[in-house]
Amino acid sequence: MSQCLQTLQDYGLRSLGIGERLLPRTGFSLCEHFALIGSGLIWNIYFGALALFFGFFLANGLALAKISENPILRKPAEWFIFLFRGSPLFIQFFVAYEALVQLPRAGIDIFGLTVETGWITRAWAGALFVLTLNTAAYSAEIFYGALRNLPKGELEAADAYGMTGWTRYRRVVWPNAMRLAWPAYTNEAIFLFHATTLVFFSSFPAFRQQGDALYYASFFADKTFNPFIAYPIVAGYFILLTLCLISLFGVINRRLNRHLPGAVRRIRYRPNLLR
Amino acid sequence: MFASCADPKTLEGLAWLFCYLGSGKHVLFYLSFGTVLLLLAITAPAALLFGFGGAMASRSRIAPVRWFGKTYTSMVRGVPDIIFFLFVPIALDQGLEWLRAQAFCDPSVPIRQGNEFVVCAAAKLPLSTSPEWVHEIYGVALAVIAFAIVFGAFAANVLYGAMNAVPRAQIETAEAYGMSQRQVNRRILIPQMWTYALPGLANLWMILIKATPLLFVLGVEDIVYWARELGSAKTSAYSYPHPDWRLYYFLGILVFYLLMTWGSERIFDRIRARLSAGQATMAGEAMRKAAT
Numbered sequence: 001m002s003q004c005l006q007t008l009q010d011y012g013l014r015s016l017g018i019g020e021r022l023l024p025r026t027g028f029s030l031c032e033h034f035a036l037i038g039s040g041l042i043w044n045i046y047f048g049a050l051a052l053f054f055g056f057f058l059a060n061g062l063a064l065a066k067i068s069e070n071p072i073l074r075k076p077a078e079w080f081i082f083l084f085r086g087s088p089l090f091i092q093f094f095v096a097y098e099a100l101v102q103l104p105r106a107g108i109d110i111f112g113l114t115v116e117t118g119w120i121t122r123a124w125a126g127a128l129f130v131l132t133l134n135t136a137a138y139s140a141e142i143f144y145g146a147l148r149n150l151p152k153g154e155l156e157a158a159d160a161y162g163m164t165g166w167t168r169y170r171r172v173v174w175p176n177a178m179r180l181a182w183p184a185y186t187n188e189a190i191f192l193f194h195a196t197t198l199v200f201f202s203s204f205p206a207f208r209q210q211g212d213a214l215y216y217a218s219f220f221a222d223k224t225f226n227p228f229i230a231y232p233i234v235a236g237y238f239i240l241l242t243l244c245l246i247s248l249f250g251v252i253n254r255r256l257n258r259h260l261p262g263a264v265r266r267i268r269y270r271p272n273l274l275r
Numbered sequence: 276m277f278a279s280c281a282d283p284k285t286l287e288g289l290a291w292l293f294c295y296l297g298s299g300k301h302v303l304f305y306l307s308f309g310t311v312l313l314l315l316a317i318t319a320p321a322a323l324l325f326g327f328g329g330a331m332a333s334r335s336r337i338a339p340v341r342w343f344g345k346t347y348t349s350m351v352r353g354v355p356d357i358i359f360f361l362f363v364p365i366a367l368d369q370g371l372e373w374l375r376a377q378a379f380c381d382p383s384v385p386i387r388q389g390n391e392f393v394v395c396a397a398a399k400l401p402l403s404t405s406p407e408w409v410h411e412i413y414g415v416a417l418a419v420i421a422f423a424i425v426f427g428a429f430a431a432n433v434l435y436g437a438m439n440a441v442p443r444a445q446i447e448t449a450e451a452y453g454m455s456q457r458q459v460n461r462r463i464l465i466p467q468m469w470t471y472a473l474p475g476l477a478n479l480w481m482i483l484i485k486a487t488p489l490l491f492v493l494g495v496e497d498i499v500y501w502a503r504e505l506g507s508a509k510t511s512a513y514s515y516p517h518p519d520w521r522l523y524y525f526l527g528i529l530v531f532y533l534l535m536t537w538g539s540e541r542i543f544d545r546i547r548a549r550l551s552a553g554q555a556t557m558a559g560e561a562m563r564k565a566a567t
Contacts, residue, residue, distance in 0.1 A: 026390075028390065082533070082537075083533070085536075086532065086533045086536040086537060087485070087529050087532045087533050087536070088484075088485040088486070088487070088488045088532055089485070090485075090488040090489060090491075090499075091488055091499070091525060091528055091529050091532060092529070094499065094502075094521075094525045094528075095522065095525045095526060095529055098506075098519075098521045098522035098525055099522055101519075102519075102522060190353070194354075194355035194356070194357075195355075197355045197357050197358070198357060201357065201492050214355070214357065214358065214361070217358075217361075218361055221361070221362075221365065223390060224390045225369075225390060225391060225392040226387075226390075226392070227361070227362050227365040227366050227369070228366065231358055231361065231362040234358060235354045235358055238353065238354050238355060238358070239353045239354060242353040243353075
């Protein structure tokens with residue numbers, strides 16, 4: 001037990017570079033599996049949470065642009081959404097990485113100021129960038145669908161109150177759209193967290209072997225030639241993560257629907273399959 | 276390949292590019308697009324078959340079969356699919372080798388020696404004496420099975436939902452006519468479920484297309500492998516030296532996938548329109564109104 005605590009101390013934050021530098025070489029106890037894979041999960045949560053946060057705002061803007069009648073706004077939004085929803089995330093990672101590597105290594109001179117570019121090719125920035133754009137495209141499509149399905153009565157009521165423009169959007173359109181989109185958006189959030197496992201399997205290198213949960217799981221599976229321990233552990237971690245996400249989004253869902261008696265359905269643990 | 280390409284050092288501009296894109300390695304690259312299409316062509320029906328089995332099993336009246344079906348269909352929920360893609364091929368490979376070891380090997384030698392999984396030479400899959408292409412085919416076959424199992428579970432969910440969506444009255448009427456369970460399934464349930472299953476299956480096809488680059492993770496020499504191989508910077512030791520061109524290769528692959536998904540979308544729109552025509556559904560009603 002105390003040995004396991006020691007392992008937890010050594011490897012619990014290994015993915016952030018804190019603790020033991022060298023990965024385990026022999027033995028590979030169950031405790032090491034749990035500690036190291038769990039520490040990798042920090043990266044999955046980091047990518048997922050931040051991409052979800054930034055993507056949310058971008059997606060709202062994109063959805064508004066896509067529903068607008070002005071082709072100057074609509075066309076770029078449509079193309080953006082098509083580009084990111086129509087191609088595999090895996091390839092998007094490769095393209096983004098290769099494009100970012102092309103940036104001059106020494107930094108870019110802007111009005112005498114040198115902007116560092118080295119960090120952008122690192123996973124924490126580059127992969128986060130791609131994931132944000134990717135989830136923004138998928139979420140924008142969900143929000144766009146919600147905007148199209150706004151109840152006509154609510155909009156007419158807003159008009160009757162004399163609300164226009166920003167007030168109308170903030171008070172009637174946006175809350176309703178969120179309410180309608182929320183179950184699908186919950187699903188998208190789950191898929192985003194699953195997609196974070198691709199980061200270190202595509203071209204983004206794991207700096208000093210600091211990788212995500214699946215990176216360490218496959219490390220163990222490669223070393224021990226035993227896929228029956230590491231992969232179920234990482235799967236278990238992800239089921240836990242999914243459960244946490246669902247309860248978190250369920251709280252928000254209840255708040256969004258609080259004015260509708262009976263409509264406060266709990267989002268059940270039945271994550272959809274399809275993104 | 277072409278006589279004019281015999282000495283690439285003398286070529287310039289477009290002629291150089293033409294010869295470059297026609298080189299032997301590039302032909303392999305083009306063929307690997309075929310690998311992707313082949314994978315899709317094999318996996319889609321296989322996954323549908325697995326899914327059909329899974330859906331039927333989860334509806335079974337025999338409890339153990341139903342449990343098996345429910346476990347199979349729910350295993351993909353909540354777990355990233357790439358975990359299965361990494362897990363299934365290794366697990367399958369070890370399982371097969373273990374079975375063969377039971378048959379062909381000396382039982383006194385343990386298979387699991389510390390951190391090694393060792394079977395005797397006779398039980399190796401494929402045999403170490405077999406030619407290179409057998410190894411490659413074996414790798415692709417494991418990948419295909421992994422895809423079929425994972426997407427079969429997805430399809431099972433879709434088909435299970437579709438079977439439940441068939442109006443209850445239809446089934447009851449068939450039972451009232453005295454049809455057996457098997458007849459009900461074959462004559463009423465299965466023909467009617469496709470309209471309900473189509474949107475889900477169309478989505479699944481899109482996801483399957485977008486999952487094919489994961490072949491690279493499984494070690495198959497697919498388009499991603501060749502794009503990395505061909506695109507990386509080539510020194511003058513090669514016949515066609517060039518700087519790092521991986522970006523352009525990956526952009527090409529991106530366009531390929533965009534075309535695939537775009538084309539599929541068009542085709543599904545057509546099928547959807549055809550299936551909705553004359554149906555007593557909202558889409559069918561909208562089509563009727565538009566026509567008059």
